[in-house]
Amino acid sequence: MRATFIYGAGDVRVTDAPDPRIVEPSDALVQITHACVCGSDLHPYHSAPHNPAGKSIGHELIGVVTEVGAAVTTLAVGDFVIAPFAISCGVCEFCRVGLQTSCVRGGFWNDDDLGTSGGQAQAARVPLADGTLVKVPGVDPATADSGLLASLLTLSDVYGTGWHAAHRAGVTAGDTVAVIGDGAVGLLAVLSAKQLGAERIILMGRHRARTDLGREFGATDVVADRGDEGINAVLELTKGGATKVLEAVGHLPAFQQAIGIVRPGGVISRVGVPQYQDGPIGWSFFGKNTTLTGGPAPVRAYIEQLLPAVLDGTVHPGRVFDRTVGIEDTPQAYAAMDAREALKVMIKL
Amino acid sequence: MRATFIYGAGDVRVTDAPDPRIVEPSDALVQITHACVCGSDLHPYHSAPHNPAGKSIGHELIGVVTEVGAAVTTLAVGDFVIAPFAISCGVCEFCRVGLQTSCVRGGFWNDDDLGTSGGQAQAARVPLADGTLVKVPGVDPATADSGLLASLLTLSDVYGTGWHAAHRAGVTAGDTVAVIGDGAVGLLAVLSAKQLGAERIILMGRHRARTDLGREFGATDVVADRGDEGINAVLELTKGGATKVLEAVGHLPAFQQAIGIVRPGGVISRVGVPQYQDGPIGWSFFGKNTTLTGGPAPVRAYIEQLLPAVLDGTVHPGRVFDRTVGIEDTPQAYAAMDAREALKVMIKL
Numbered sequence: 001m002r003a004t005f006i007y008g009a010g011d012v013r014v015t016d017a018p019d020p021r022i023v024e025p026s027d028a029l030v031q032i033t034h035a036c037v038c039g040s041d042l043h044p045y046h047s048a049p050h051n052p053a054g055k056s057i058g059h060e061l062i063g064v065v066t067e068v069g070a071a072v073t074t075l076a077v078g079d080f081v082i083a084p085f086a087i088s089c090g091v092c093e094f095c096r097v098g099l100q101t102s103c104v105r106g107g108f109w110n111d112d113d114l115g116t117s118g119g120q121a122q123a124a125r126v127p128l129a130d131g132t133l134v135k136v137p138g139v140d141p142a143t144a145d146s147g148l149l150a151s152l153l154t155l156s157d158v159y160g161t162g163w164h165a166a167h168r169a170g171v172t173a174g175d176t177v178a179v180i181g182d183g184a185v186g187l188l189a190v191l192s193a194k195q196l197g198a199e200r201i202i203l204m205g206r207h208r209a210r211t212d213l214g215r216e217f218g219a220t221d222v223v224a225d226r227g228d229e230g231i232n233a234v235l236e237l238t239k240g241g242a243t244k245v246l247e248a249v250g251h252l253p254a255f256q257q258a259i260g261i262v263r264p265g266g267v268i269s270r271v272g273v274p275q276y277q278d279g280p281i282g283w284s285f286f287g288k289n290t291t292l293t294g295g296p297a298p299v300r301a302y303i304e305q306l307l308p309a310v311l312d313g314t315v316h317p318g319r320v321f322d323r324t325v326g327i328e329d330t331p332q333a334y335a336a337m338d339a340r341e342a343l344k345v346m347i348k349l
Numbered sequence: 350m351r352a353t354f355i356y357g358a359g360d361v362r363v364t365d366a367p368d369p370r371i372v373e374p375s376d377a378l379v380q381i382t383h384a385c386v387c388g389s390d391l392h393p394y395h396s397a398p399h400n401p402a403g404k405s406i407g408h409e410l411i412g413v414v415t416e417v418g419a420a421v422t423t424l425a426v427g428d429f430v431i432a433p434f435a436i437s438c439g440v441c442e443f444c445r446v447g448l449q450t451s452c453v454r455g456g457f458w459n460d461d462d463l464g465t466s467g468g469q470a471q472a473a474r475v476p477l478a479d480g481t482l483v484k485v486p487g488v489d490p491a492t493a494d495s496g497l498l499a500s501l502l503t504l505s506d507v508y509g510t511g512w513h514a515a516h517r518a519g520v521t522a523g524d525t526v527a528v529i530g531d532g533a534v535g536l537l538a539v540l541s542a543k544q545l546g547a548e549r550i551i552l553m554g555r556h557r558a559r560t561d562l563g564r565e566f567g568a569t570d571v572v573a574d575r576g577d578e579g580i581n582a583v584l585e586l587t588k589g590g591a592t593k594v595l596e597a598v599g600h601l602p603a604f605q606q607a608i609g610i611v612r613p614g615g616v617i618s619r620v621g622v623p624q625y626q627d628g629p630i631g632w633s634f635f636g637k638n639t640t641l642t643g644g645p646a647p648v649r650a651y652i653e654q655l656l657p658a659v660l661d662g663t664v665h666p667g668r669v670f671d672r673t674v675g676i677e678d679t680p681q682a683y684a685a686m687d688a689r690e691a692l693k694v695m696i697k698l
Binding site: 094097099101102168264265270273274276277278279280281282283286287288289290291292293294295296298 | 443448613623627628629636637647
């Protein structure tokens with residue numbers, strides 16, 4: 001098959017790779033129909049050390065089951081499935097409470113221990129398939145609407161991650177929510193906050209096309225300023241701070257911004273993987289009785305809940321995709337997202 | 350009146366001070382019957398810069414109302430009251446949701462802006478008396494049992510602070526709770542976790558007399574080890590970590606310990622004022638979907654709730670006091686607590 005590998009910073013290539021095969025009886029094989037590039041893929045794209053052997057990459061995919069192991073009970077060849085970005089058994093202590101990213105048997109794509117390859121490829125072996133994959137009934141990817149397929153693809157990561165931010169923050173009716181970051185996750189955190197009943201949603205971002213989409217998703221205000229100016233703008237709009245702050249960036253200035261704009265007693269929910277080790281959690285954080293929550297989103301926990309509104313067209317999270325390429329053009333997808341020419345690029349296989 | 354002032358590190362003295370008087374119509378004056386020294390008073394005792402003018406100190410007190418301003422409506426001369434460590438109006442946005450430590454009109458003892466003096470004195474002016482003070486009906490401090498009075502005094506700070514740790518962590522029936530710190534707040538966090546239904550309570554502390562009291566308050570296990578050894582001991586006892594960690598110390602190693610022992614998806618609730626600016630909230634914290642909460646305890650929000658079990662003798666939080674002195678011996682109280690010869694010292698006026 002053809003698959004995407006990263007060989008170092010800025011060096012992504014598509015090459016031939018062995019076709020995946022069933023290893024464990026709980027495995028399934030999936031022919032990938034749609035994949036994409038994640039904002040988090042840009043971190044290794046910026047900083048991965050040179051690696052002549054290459055490392056497979058990608059973790060968002062939907063596709064069709066082509067083979068199942070002997071122990072798989074809930075899936076059959078031909079099923080159209082969503083694959084979350086985490087592999088999970090579905091039955092351990094953490095899976096049962098909806099924290100599949102801490103599954104005791106699971107792991108992630110591109111994991112040597114688990115023997116998983118990457119999502120930006122023509123096919124994938126999915127360990128713990130019964131726990132991991134979610135079947136989408138009634139949709140044939142060969143004939144379905146491309147917008148619907150794009151929205152289904154967001155359930156593999158970015159929509160579930162935006163939802164996790166809002167859900168863990170406890171966003172509820174009447175809340176004043178601030179979302180930091182106008183990437184795909186930030187925009188889908190806006191959509192999620194809207195679905196959860198937030199009254200006011202302030203989107204902090206400076207890319208007009210993105211913040212315009214944020215307004216369509218439910219943002220009531222946009223603040224383009226950063227740093228102290230951005231903080232003061234939100235404090236003024238909210239008369240003292242947002243009750244819930246959803247941080248979808250992962251860099252330290254975004255977290256500092258979150259502390260500046262959170263209302264006393266409020267919650268900061270982070271879903272951008274922190275690109276820092278230490279953060280300011282002294283008096284300025286503690287004195288306001290701030291709560292910090294969030295983490296890698298157990299999107300598996302949310303797919304069944306979010307699916308109906310996607311299927312019936314109530315929401316269109318797939319609008320975060322503004323470009324589509326074929327597998328051979330995956331390197332250009334990285335370059336376009338890195339240059340911020342594209343918000344999020346779909347790979348149609 | 351006689352009152353306690355701090356003149357620099359290790360330099361606490363009792364001296365004559367002007368009697369307090371009504372300044373605002375919402376003030377009350379209180380003749381203090383019992384006060385005490387807080388673990389947090391030891392921070393300036395360790396590090397306050399030399400100050401020849403002295404600064405009043407102390408923030409935990411109970412006593413009898415001796416005068417009320419013209420606007421005070423809920424209190425009368427002769428009422429026996431508990432004074433929380435924060436002054437609060439009772440009617441602002443934050444007071445209404447039980448976050449009196451963020452009251453927009455309030456503040457703390459020993460606050461120049463608010464014109465408050467300290468609690469380790471014979472009398473105090475209490476601003477915003479209707480919001481701040483809690484009347485204890487049916488108790489005459491002149492004749493009441495000394496154990497009961499000690500327990501009532503803990504409601505001014507340490508019991509409410511231990512309760513805040515457990516309450517903000519969301520401790521509930523069946524939880525496995527770890528409490529870091531065997532000071533008065535840690536021990537009362539144990540008692541609070543027990544009251545909230547925790548099934549297992551692991552107290553991390555190394556002072557035998559204190560941890561023995563912790564066992565009486567409800568601790569099921571005691572871990573004396575610190576650092577990696579302490580973390581490993583708790584991970585082994587809990588088979589993977591505590592669901593709720595109550596951090597009642599405030600120093601960075603205690604927070605690092607909390608991160609090490611919290612179960613994936615668990616909560617760290619801090620009530621010790623952090624003596625650090627930056628803390629490790631990168632992947633080791635984020636990857637487990639850890640929640641961090643806590644802050645200065647709005648003890649005013651909890652007094653009415655906690656009072657009945659104190660009055661009827663169901664709980665005896667006042668057992669944290671292991672020494673009583675008169676006002677002239679307040680400096681010795683500091684020295685005894687600093688040397689860890691005393692857990693917590695009451696000042697009987």
